[in-house]
Amino acid sequence: MSVRTFNPSVRIGNWNEDVFLDEGLLKDFLEKREKGELLLQKSSNFKKNVLQKAELSISKDGFLHIGDVVMLLNPENSEQSLSNPSPVHGNYTLSANPDESALHCKSHLTAQCGVSGSSNVKPCARNAFIITSVDGSEHGEPLHYGQNFALRIADGFMGHLYLTSDQKTFLKSSKKSHLQEVSLTDQPSYETCWQFVYLDPQMRMEHEGFPVPANTKLLIVHSKTNRCLAVLRKYILWTLFGKECEVTAHTYLNGHKAEENENHWNIVTGNPSDDINTMFDRPKPPNEEMNENKCVN
Incomplete structure (x- = not known):
């Protein structure tokens, strides 16, 4: 028969130190919560700033201009999806992809960060870019095919970061595909220069120097390396915003020497209508839908 030596009210061991330790942890937790320094609070505030709604520029003449705020969207190719299935x-949309160190930034991003392809097609701080002049063109002037420009992330919490790329090396390349890396930097240079190129290679020379229409498919070419901006749907990145696609600078050509869907981009502008955010969301006229249905049938 066992004899009970202590009753439940008796404290044994270093109970006093344990009580003080628990009280210290609770006090530290309450102080951090009061100052908004908990990791959960930082993450919530960070996503609130990064996902803040952005207003895209409205193109009155149907063309792109220096200073326009646009969204870069890689559209899905339904035919390619059937012939070559991908995980996503x-x-x-081309979006900024900060790492966990950005959670500690209070006013704006200060460190270089990566980019990724996000399924969020609503204009927000992380996927809105400003077309910036690099050749002395004034604000509001039309942008032309073959003209150098820079893509700068929208003002505010995202800071003045430019889309940049450079030749891949043994120590510097994209994480998954190991191709030419694309990222954001706060130092403008020739590595931050890009060009819009006409989509059809057979008519490319004829359109050189013409104004670039908004909301149409085209190519975005890096001026220094002459490689096209691409979204790789088969390479998945786990980011602070969930599962997204890798973005690189690499030209994908088919058997006809034409760029494939990975390199196709729509430069999306704002919709003057009140109920729809972008021109990409705007429903097509009935005539265009009838023509598309005839082509499918």
Whole structure:
């Protein structure tokens, strides 16, 4: 028969130190919560700033201009999806992809960060870019095919970061595909220069120097390396915003020497209508829908 030596009210061991330790942890937790320094609070505030709604520029003449705020969207190719299935489908926007160190930034991003293809097609701080002049063109002037420009992330919490790329090396390349890396930097240079190129290679020379229409498919070419911006749907990145696609600078050509869907981009502008955010969301006229249905049948 066992004899009970202590009753439940008796404290044994270093109970006093344990009580003080628990009280210290609770006090530290309450102080951090009061100052908003908990990791959960930082993450919530960070996503609130990064996902803040952005207003895209409205093109009155149908063309792109220096200073326009646009969204870069890689559209899904339904035919390619059937012939070459990929892990993810849908439309993807070029978006800033900060790492966990950005959670500690209070006013704006200060460190260099990566980019990724996000399934969020609503204009927000992380996927809205400003077309910036690099050749002395004034604000509001039309942008032409073959003209150098820079893509700068929208003002505010995202800071003045430019889309940049450079030749891949043994120590510097994209994480998954190991191709030419694309990222954001705060130092403008020739590595931050890009060009819009006409989509059809047979008519490319004829359109050189012409104004670039908004909301139409085209190519975005890096001026220094002459490689096209691409979204790789088969390479998945786990980011602070979930599962997204890798973005690189690499030209994908088919058997006809034409760029494939990975390199196709729509430069999306704002919709003057009150109920729809972008021109990409705007429903097509009935005539265009009838023509598309005839082509399918």
